[in-house]
Amino acid sequence: MERIGVVGGGLMGSGIAEVCARAGSDVVVVEADDERAENARGRLEKSLRRAQERGKIEDADAALARVRVVTDLTLLADRQLVVEAIVEEESAKVELFQQLDQIVEDSEAILASNTSSIPIMKLATVTSRPAKVLGVHFFNPVPVLKLVELVPSLMTAEETTEAARAYVDGVLGKQAITCQDRAGFVVNSLLIPFVLSAIRMYESGFATAEDIDTGLVLGAAHPQGPLALADLIGLDTTMAVAESLYEEFKEPLYAPPPLLARMVDAGLLGRKAGRGFYRYEK
Numbered sequence: 207m208e209r210i211g212v213v214g215g216g217l218m219g220s221g222i223a224e225v226c227a228r229a230g231s232d233v234v235v236v237e238a239d240d241e242r243a244e245n246a247r248g249r250l251e252k253s254l255r256r257a258q259e260r261g262k263i264e265d266a267d268a269a270l271a272r273v274r275v276v277t278d279l280t281l282l283a284d285r286q287l288v289v290e291a292i293v294e295e296e297s298a299k300v301e302l303f304q305q306l307d308q309i310v311e312d313s314e315a316i317l318a319s320n321t322s323s324i325p326i327m328k329l330a331t332v333t334s335r336p337a338k339v340l341g342v343h344f345f346n347p348v349p350v351l352k353l354v355e356l357v358p359s360l361m362t363a364e365e366t367t368e369a370a371r372a373y374v375d376g377v378l379g380k381q382a383i384t385c386q387d388r389a390g391f392v393v394n395s396l397l398i399p400f401v402l403s404a405i406r407m408y409e410s411g412f413a414t415a416e417d418i419d420t421g422l423v424l425g426a427a428h429p430q431g432p433l434a435l436a437d438l439i440g441l442d443t444t445m446a447v448a449e450s451l452y453e454e455f456k457e458p459l460y461a462p463p464p465l466l467a468r469m470v471d472a473g474l475l476g477r478k479a480g481r482g483f484y485r486y487e488k
């Protein structure tokens with residue numbers, strides 16, 4: 207696979223475009239309008255220049271030259287792999303997959319979604335090629351974090367998953383793991399209940415936020431404690447992922463604790479808001 211498409215040039219889409227371009231692929235990024243296309247291009251350029259300054263890549267200009275940021279979806283017609291990274295809204299993604307199915311000409315091309323919570327099956331079944339649709343879930347920041355979760359639906363052909371793995375591992379130099387099409391995939395299914403347990407512990411007055419985090423950092427060698435991690439992820443995002451897990455499994459361990467809901471109501475969203483379980487200088 208050499209010709210890659212990315213739909214959505216936000217936080218994740220611009221990161222995905224960057225790693226593909228750095229690996230030598232020809233990339234077309236599609237954004238919703240000119241202003242957002244300009245922003246996506248700016249984000250990409252800044253990140254590539256920084257990578258060059260830090261000695262991570264040799265030639266930012268060469269990587270940039272491999273990326274076109276456009277607003278016309280039909281420019282994806284010749285792509286061999288398209289990764290969708292637009293807003294996390296099922297109706298928007300369903301509409302996009304219907305369009306991509308019409309536009310992308312090669313019947314062997316793979317249509318992938320970077321969704322964190324929408325069942326891949328819902329996107330696969332609106333296309334005429336469900337065997338070619340799968341989840342390819344990158345982690346933020348994409349140029350830094352090595353993991354990619356591959357999520358085949360019940361309809362995905364094995365060769366589709368293997369072709370995606372060959373690209374992710376072999377070309378991008380990432381490490382793919384595979385799991386079934388269930389909310390949370392591997393990482394969030396384990397991480398979110400852990401974070402929610404820490405919030406419940408704090409909420410009950412069992413220990414202070416600092417002591418909970420110190421316990422996990424010094425006692426279990428975690429790089430940061432679960433409450434600091436929740437602040438970093440964003441309490442709104444933590445809440446949204448917990449809700450989608452709870453909706454899928456109806457297990458109490460995924461239910462967002464009241465304190466988390468109240469903090470989100472109050473706008474105490476963590477690091478990005480200057481306050482969550484801790485206070486941050488803005």
Ligand SMILES: NC(=O)c1ccc[n+]([C@@H]2O[C@H](COP(=O)([O-])OP(=O)(O)OC[C@H]3O[C@@H](n4cnc5c(N)ncnc54)[C@H](O)[C@@H]3O)[C@@H](O)[C@H]2O)c1
Pocket residue numbers: 213214215216217218219236237238242290291292293294298302320321322323343344345346
């Ligand atoms: N942020 C994370 O940490 C993270 C991690 C893994 C996966 N994801 C998933 O990645 C996807 C994107 O998340 P994000 O954080 O980059 O969001 P974001 O809001 O930063 O970016 C979304 C971009 O999509 C564009 N867009 C929306 N509709 C479009 C359309 N129809 N055509 C073209 N562009 C369109 C928007 O203009 C925006 O720039 C979501 O599905 C999210 O769940 C996010």
